[in-house]
Amino acid sequence: MPDRLKGKVAVVTGGASGFGKAIATTFQSEGASVVITDLSEDTGTAVAKEIGATFVRADVTKRDEWEKVLKQTLDAYGKLDLVINNAGTTYANKVSPNGAAKALVASPCAD
Ligand SMILES: NC(=O)c1ccc[n+]([C@@H]2O[C@H](COP(=O)([O-])OP(=O)(O)OC[C@H]3O[C@@H](n4cnc5c(N)ncnc54)[C@H](O)[C@@H]3O)[C@@H](O)[C@H]2O)c1
Numbered sequence: 001m002p003d004r005l006k007g008k009v010a011v012v013t014g015g016a017s018g019f020g021k022a023i024a025t026t027f028q029s030e031g032a033s034v035v036i037t038d039l040s041e042d043t044g045t046a047v048a049k050e051i052g053a054t055f056v057r058a059d060v061t062k063r064d065e066w067e068k069v070l071k072q073t074l075d076a077y078g079k080l081d082l083v084i085n086n087a088g089t090t091y092a093n094k095v096s097p098n099g100a101a102k103a104l105v106a107s108p109c110a111d
Contacts, residue, residue, distance in 0.1 A: 006031035009077040011069060013060050014087030015053070016043040023084050025051050035073050038087065060087045 010027050014020035015036030024047070028034045034053040038044035041057045048055035056072050058065035073080050 003031040008032045008081040009079055010082035011035045011073060012084045013037045016040045016047050020086040021047050024053055028053055033077050037069050
């Protein structure tokens with residue numbers, strides 16, 4: 001069902017991969033103008049190019065970077081309708097004290 005977001009402007013944080021990339025791709029295909037933000041400049045730029053979105057490198061933990069995202073979004077599209085604040089770290093990606101990534105897929109209940 002295309003165009004359910006026609007005319008809407010959306011910011012998707014952490015849009016360079018995972019859920020954020022999927023949300024950004026879906027919103028774009030539904031007619032929204034999407035601004036992807038992420039820590040990763042290379043991946044974020046590539047995803048934005050792939051789906052026709054705009055990329056702004058920004059860290060969601062920094063207020064001045066949110067202000068940059070808002071300014072660039074308003075400069076480009078004149079408004080902001082939706083913010084999907086998805087950026088974050090999954091538990092499976094956390095590094096254990098000895099430096100090894102936790103293998104939760106193999107043992108979902110292990111600490
Ligand atoms: N995958 C899961 O099972 C799961 C479960 C519950 C909640 N979540 C949450 O969903 C969100 C997305 O998870 P995912 O599995 O797609 O992860 P992912 O690692 O694939 O994607 C997260 C993206 O966020 C970006 N990011 C991380 N910190 C950032 C920061 N400070 N500023 C800007 N960008 C930042 C990363 O660069 C990455 O591109 C996370 O907030 C995560 O905590 C995930």
